[in-house]
Amino acid sequence: xxxFIKKLYYGxxxxxxxxxxxxxxxxxxxxxxxxxVFIRSKQGLDHKHVGSLHASDAQMAIxxxxxxxxxxxxxxxxxxxxxxxxxxxxxAEAGELFEPAADKVYRHPTFYNLPDQVxxx
Amino acid sequence: xxxxNLEEQFQQKIDQDIKIEPKDWMPDAYRKTNTRQISQHAxxxxxxxxxxxxxxxxxxxxxxxxILIAKIQDEGGHGLYLYAAAETLGQSREQMINDxxxxxxxxSSIFNYPALTWADMxxxxxxxxxxxxxxxxxxxxTSYGPYARAMVRICKEESFHQRQGFESLLVLSKGSEEQRAxxxxxxxxxxxxxxxxxxxxxxxxxxxxxxxxxxxxRKTNDELRQQFVDxxxxxxxxxxxxxxxPALQWNxxxxxxxxxxxxxxxxxxxxxxxxxxxxxRLEARKKAWEKGAWVREAAQAYANKKNTGTKxx
Numbered sequence: 539x540x541x542f543i544k545k546l547y548y549g550x551x552x553x554x555x556x557x558x559x560x561x562x563x564x565x566x567x568x569x570x571x572x573x574x575v576f577i578r579s580k581q582g583l584d585h586k587h588v589g590s591l592h593a594s595d596a597q598m599a600i601x602x603x604x605x606x607x608x609x610x611x612x613x614x615x616x617x618x619x620x621x622x623x624x625x626x627x628x629x630a631e632a633g634e635l636f637e638p639a640a641d642k643v644y645r646h647p648t649f650y651n652l653p654d655q656v657x658x659x
Numbered sequence: 660x661x662x663x664n665l666e667e668q669f670q671q672k673i674d675q676d677i678k679i680e681p682k683d684w685m686p687d688a689y690r691k692t693n694t695r696q697i698s699q700h701a702x703x704x705x706x707x708x709x710x711x712x713x714x715x716x717x718x719x720x721x722x723x724x725x726i727l728i729a730k731i732q733d734e735g736g737h738g739l740y741l742y743a744a745a746e747t748l749g750q751s752r753e754q755m756i757n758d759x760x761x762x763x764x765x766x767s768s769i770f771n772y773p774a775l776t777w778a779d780m781x782x783x784x785x786x787x788x789x790x791x792x793x794x795x796x797x798x799x800x801t802s803y804g805p806y807a808r809a810m811v812r813i814c815k816e817e818s819f820h821q822r823q824g825f826e827s828l829l830v831l832s833k834g835s836e837e838q839r840a841x842x843x844x845x846x847x848x849x850x851x852x853x854x855x856x857x858x859x860x861x862x863x864x865x866x867x868x869x870x871x872x873x874x875x876x877r878k879t880n881d882e883l884r885q886q887f888v889d890x891x892x893x894x895x896x897x898x899x900x901x902x903x904x905p906a907l908q909w910n911x912x913x914x915x916x917x918x919x920x921x922x923x924x925x926x927x928x929x930x931x932x933x934x935x936x937x938x939x940r941l942e943a944r945k946k947a948w949e950k951g952a953w954v955r956e957a958a959q960a961y962a963n964k965k966n967t968g969t970k971x972x
Contacts, residue, residue: 569753570959572746589809590743592752594958595965606736609729610816629683 571620573599577607578615585617593618673874678804681747689873693803694748696875698755701741702766705759708734709943710774710936711783719777726823727780733816740809747805760945762932767791769856771934778831778838778845784824786846786853789891792817793883794857802874825894832898839900846895847903854918855926857884885915892916 570592576585588607593599599618607613627635643649652659665684672679679685708731715731718724742752758764769787774780795817798810831842858880870876878886888907895902906919928934 568955568959569751570955589740589812590746591739594955595962598958605732606739609732609736626682629680 570594571622573603573618574621574624575599575603575607576617576619577603577613579613581614585615588612590621596620670872673802673872676802676874678807679802680804688869689875690748692870692873692875693806694745694750696870697741697745697748697803697806697809698750698758699765699767701738701745701755702759702764703770704734704738704741706766706770706940706944707787709940710770710772711780713774714777714780717777718780723780723827730784730820730823733820737813737816740812741806744803744805744809756948760941760948762941765930767856768926768929768934769852770940771929771937772848772852773936775848776841776845778828778841779849781824781827781831781842782845782849784820784822785828785894786824786849786891787856788817788820788824790853790856790887792821793887797877797883800874800877806875825898828898828900832900842898843900846898846900850902850904851921851925854884854888854921855929857881857887859923859926888916888918 571594572590573593573596574590575588577588578585591599591602591606593602596618600616603616603618608616639645666686669679669683669685669689672683679689711727711731711734715724715727718727742755745755746752755764759766769790774783792814795810795814799807799814801807801810828842828845831838834842861879861881871879892902892907892909904919906917908917910917929937932938
């Protein structure tokens with residue numbers, strides 16, 4: 539039952555999965571490191587996060603990503619990054635973090651009323 | 660902030676259909692329910708490869724063999740998407756695999772039935788995957804973000820599974836007397852277990868209430884089961900076959916098909932581990948895991964060696 543209650547959040551998992559510093563000693567960690575997978579679906583588009591997988595090294599992560607995420611030609615390029623290298627913002631602080639943008643309507647083109655003659659600007 | 664407050668905010672997000680993401684606060688029971696459900700779902704995909712794997716070498720043509728391999732490979736992939744989603748809740752992959760192998764974790768009981776003939780490959784695709792899709796389509800709108808995203812990916816791939824199954828049965832249904840008999844026999848054996856896949860009746864299911872409140876599930880077991888019966892009762896006409904239920908009948912007042920009672924004793928027996936293949940399936944899983952141990956260790960040793968090499972240089 540305990541394993542469900544422990545507070546291991548998303549950003550904590552990589553460490554636990556990477557075999558470097560086990561975050562709890564209740565169970566031995568022999569999982570391969572966790573990798574995040576990003577796929578460019580076609581030339582000209584951004585790489586987009588599609589999911590994650592375990593692999594012993596970067597090369598295996600790419601090959602496994604090829605096998606699980608591009609079986610139906612979903613990609614032309616793959617990035618993998620070990621999850622422990624990702625830093626994420628904290629959702630509990632999202633209010634303060636994004637608050638500065640909230641009162642700056644003048645950053646949007648629609649803030650400016652222009653005469654019809656130039657309104658396509 | 661008090662946890663009562665957090666819980667209220669959490670429920671407000673759910674009610675507004677705002678997805679819950681891994682780092683968000685969530686009640687422990689929500690975490691626990693999702694972990695259990697997602698990992699069970701993952702195990703089902705992985706164990707689901709076993710009844711079909713037995714038929715790869717006996718597929719009747721190269722085309723059918725290629726299709727079957729592709730379907731099984733998809734299922735391995737689906738297991739991976741789901742394990743990864745469950746891991747975002749703090750459960751390690753190894754723990755989940757261990758729980759499956761020790762018998763602590765459950766997987767869908769349907770895979771404890773044997774696949775006896777080639778026609779079973781068609782029946783599994785049409786009925787078993789068909790029943791699974793009902794559940795999965797609903798789950799694309801589940802409240803936990805990583806689970807919902809995994810389900811969208813899975814649903815995109817799953818419809819090929821059901822279509823190839825139906826098409827395979829369609830070919831048999833137009834074949835010789837013997838082929839037609841195989842087709843009907845497979846349908847007869849898989850129909851009731853497929854209906855059992857939706858779980859206990861609503862008045863008996865212990866998980867449904869909170870699952871609906873938290874929008875992990877959006878429809879009850881009985882609603883999904885009825886939807887499935889209505890769909891299959893129509894599709895079977897195209898095959899010119901019958902479903903093994905004398906009580907099956909269109910009910911114009913309800914606008915649904917009525918159907919007979921499931922053998923709930925059998926259902927609970929299989930859930931408790933006394934189905935025809937429970938032991939065999941777990942043995943096959945454990946054997947595959949143990950026989951692959953040297954590969955996992957070798958890959959890790961190779962990665963360690965490369966890492967030390969880089970540091971020394």
